[in-house]
Amino acid sequence: MAGRGLVSAYAALRYDTSVRLKDGRGAGRHVLWPAGWKVCAQDPAAGTDLRGRRVTLTVVRRTESCR
Known part of the structure; x- marks a missing residue:
């Protein structure tokens, strides 16, 4: 999933898969609009x-780089 947009990642998973999102910046931010985030x-x-x-x-966020 790494490198994909979050919407694309969700689409690749089975409908019954439990997903937890973790802020890659460690700031505890919540994802309100998945299209604006990447894995x-x-x-x-x-x-x-x-x-x-x-x-x-x-x-x-899509505009940020992965560490």
């Missing part, structure tokens, strides 16, 4: 079976 990292790693697991996406 920097994910947990668990790509290729992991997600059934019954929560996915954590670390996100920043």
Whole structure:
């Protein structure tokens, strides 16, 4: 998911996947408009079976760079 826009990342996940968003700047910001954010990292790693697991996406605003 890293490098994708948040809307695209949501679309790639199964409808029943639990998703937690984490502010990549550590400021505790909340995502109110997903189209304005991008994914920097994910947990668990790509290729992991997600059934019954929560996915954590670390996100920043589109205008910010991933650290």
